[in-house]
Amino acid sequence: MAGKSVPHFHNEPGVPAISVGAKEFMCIGALPPFDHPHVFLDMGADNEIICQYCSTLYRYQPSLGAGAADPAECVWHDDSAKAA
Numbered sequence: 805m806a807g808k809s810v811p812h813f814h815n816e817p818g819v820p821a822i823s824v825g826a827k828e829f830m831c832i833g834a835l836p837p838f839d840h841p842h843v844f845l846d847m848g849a850d851n852e853i854i855c856q857y858c859s860t861l862y863r864y865q866p867s868l869g870a871g872a873a874d875p876a877e878c879v880w881h882d883d884s885a886k887a888a
Contacts, residue, residue, distance in 0.1 A: 812880040825868030
């Protein structure tokens, strides 16, 4: 199985905003099993976007890598895919 190419982020810590290094990504809300539907967000020409499910504010920070976030614990790593 191929790895996911679109970064996934969550707001389990409940921070007011998350800086991300990608303008296209998935928001999962909280960590499973309390996640919301995984939604694709595309900032387009903007540098901010709000998730319509959990109201998390995401801000684009080009100095971060494409799969990185600040705070770093907001990056979701699907460990179940590794176990399969």
